[in-house]
Amino acid sequence: MLELKNIKKSFGGKTILNDISLDVQDGEIISILGPSGSGKTTLLNLILGITEVDGGKIIYNGEDMTNVPMEQRGFNIVFQDYALFPNLNAYQNITYGLKNKPGISSQDEVDDLIELLGLKEHLDKKIEQLSGGQKQRVALARTMVMKPKILLLDEPLSALDGVIKESIKDRIKTIAREYHLTTIIVTHDPEEALTLSDRVLIINEGKISQYGKPEEIINRPSNPFIREFILNQLEIKRSNIFTLFQCEATA
Structure with missing residues (x-):
């Protein structure tokens, strides 16, 4: 490949x-x-x-x-420092890339990924409220929705x-x-x-x-x-x- x-x-x-x-x-x-x-x-x-x-x-x-x-x-990367937007909540970070390319992932696909990564209960939290592991999962989700x-x-x-x-x-x-x-x-x-x-x-x-x-x-x-x-x-x-x-x- x-x-x-x-x-x-x-x-x-x-x-x-x-x-x-x-x-x-x-x-x-x-x-x-x-x-x-x-x-x-x-x-x-x-x-x-x-x-x-x-x-x-x-x-x-x-x-x-x-x-x-x-x-x-x-190709997409998850950086060591996560590079999340502090002014946005977890869900807004995850879906940020879809603003410019809305057809890449459907809402069902986004929801499935959120479920897979165990982020459903953290979607409304600001980045500063997340633990290191939660930030890493948000960064993964944000990258994955872009397929x-x-x-x-x-x-x-x-x-x-x-x-x-x-x-x-x-x-x-x-x-x-x-x-x-x-x-x-x-x-x-x-x-x-x-x-x-x-x-x-x-x-x-x-x-x-x-x-x-x-x-x-x-x-x-x-x-x-x-x-x-x-x-x-x-x-x-x-x-x-x-x-x-x-x-x-x-x-």
């Missing part, structure tokens, strides 16, 4: 991304994982169209999108913790599965990437270190960086992740 071919990007003479190539299948959840400064957010911005590539191609459904403006690509071709999420769980974090993670999975929506997530947290995604792209110093299924990365890290970055950080939680993969394998 989405293919990146030999993507390169530099800023001020410094190489940020060097020869990045990968494919994303229709309906997949992909996480872009890496330490701070590795180039993962830059890669997300290149896919979205905020930033122009210096070299390589972005192909979507066989069409070259490399030089297509962001507003014509049909994006690809959903991009920038650190969607970084401001959340505990039960709320797990709840949002489950809702992202549910949305991706029910809407058969290709989803690309940027995260710095190995646990998030490994438990949320179908495949994980790990970037280090602007290059791909490994791209594969979570169980492949856990069981067959491709180099010392992967072992240190992934496995050492997960030492306390590894048993839970291994149990998850074992359960899925026998399900």
Whole structure:
């Protein structure tokens, strides 16, 4: 569905991304994982169209999108800070984009999405009255009513913790599965990437270190960086992740 071919990007003479190539299948959840400064957010911005590539191609459904403006690509992003309008209530935020494109989602589709995300009782609240998890769900709903071709999420769980974090993670999975929506997530947290995604792209110093299924990365890290970055950080939680993969394998 989405293919990146030999993507390169530099800023001020410094190489940020060097020869990045990968494919994303229709309906997949992909996480872009890496330490701070590795180039993962830059890669997300290149896919979205905020930033122009210096070299390589972005192909979507066989069409070259490399030089297509962001507003014509049909990809939508939920930013890390949610970017909600504080002067509008939750419902007005959710439906804001429909003012310019009213035919994209019907009222029934909007209502179904609100129900799916558990937002019905919060629709009249101002943004300042919402919790972090509720803001994240409103931001997801606002993006989803526009029926994006690809959903991009920038650190969607970084401001959340505990039960709320797990709840949002489950809702992202549910949305991706029910809407058969290709989803690309940027995260710095190995646990998030490994438990949320179908495949994980790990970037280090602007290059791909490994791209594969979570169980492949856990069981067959491709180099010392992967072992240190992934496995050492997960030492306390590894048993839970291994149990998850074992359960899925026998399900």
